[in-house]
Amino acid sequence: xxxxxxxxxxxxxxxxxxxxxxxxxxxxxxxxxxxxxxxxxxxxxxxxxxxxxxxxxxxxxxxxxxxxxxxxxxxxxxxxxxxxxxxxxxxxxxxxxxxxxxxxxxxxxxxxxxxxxxxxxxxxxxxxxxxxxxxxxxxxxxxxxxxxxxxxxxxxxxxxxxxxxx
Numbered sequence: 315x316x317x318x319x320x321x322x323x324x325x326x327x328x329x330x331x332x333x334x335x336x337x338x339x340x341x342x343x344x345x346x347x348x349x350x351x352x353x354x355x356x357x358x359x360x361x362x363x364x365x366x367x368x369x370x371x372x373x374x375x376x377x378x379x380x381x382x383x384x385x386x387x388x389x390x391x392x393x394x395x396x397x398x399x400x401x402x403x404x405x406x407x408x409x410x411x412x413x414x415x416x417x418x419x420x421x422x423x424x425x426x427x428x429x430x431x432x433x434x435x436x437x438x439x440x441x442x443x444x445x446x447x448x449x450x451x452x453x454x455x456x457x458x459x460x461x462x463x464x465x466x467x468x469x470x471x472x473x474x475x476x477x478x479x480x
Contacts, residue, residue, distance in 0.1 A: 352455070360466045367462030374454050381447040388440040395433035402426050 349371070356364035406413055406422040413419060466472055 352458075356459070356462050360462050361472070363466035363469060363472070364462050366465035367458040370461045371454065371458050374450065378447065378450065381443055381450070384443050385440055385447070388436045388443065392433050392436040392440065395429055395436065399426060399429040399433060402429060 353364060353368055353371075356367055402422065402425055406426075413422060463475070467475060
């Protein structure tokens with residue numbers, strides 16, 4: 315199990331997954347309950363228009379899935395680069411006398427900087443995807459309600475919305 319992990323997974327920039335399992339477990343049981351409760355309430359107020367909101371919710375599942383896969387891909391790639399960077403630094407530290415003697419400091423520094431810049435680019439990409447995913451997680455409930463209410467107003471046989479309904 316542990317041999318598949320990066321050598322410094324809990325001390326790197328990507329250590330967040332080490333601390334999230336309790337949060338994920340809470341979401342696993344509460345999210346379906348909240349979704350079902352919200353959809354029942356929407357259906358009670360808006361009737362068939364709530365189905366459009368439910369369909370929108372289902373349509374967002376592949377989008378979220380793609381974002382999670384992209385995050386995982388970048389995290390794994392960044393962990394490999396972190397391992398490579400640590401290997402380079404360890405190599406330089408182990409042979410510091412030879413590095414100094416032959417003047418290889420620049421070479422090791424350039425290699426390390428190159429790997430670190432690639433690592434940071436992946437971490438930045440991960441962070442952007444994570445921000446988009448977080449935004450969508452926050453926006454989807456609001457968008458479901460907007461889609462449901464918009465659909466309600468577009469159905470010709472529905473009564474106009476009043477302030478007490480909306």
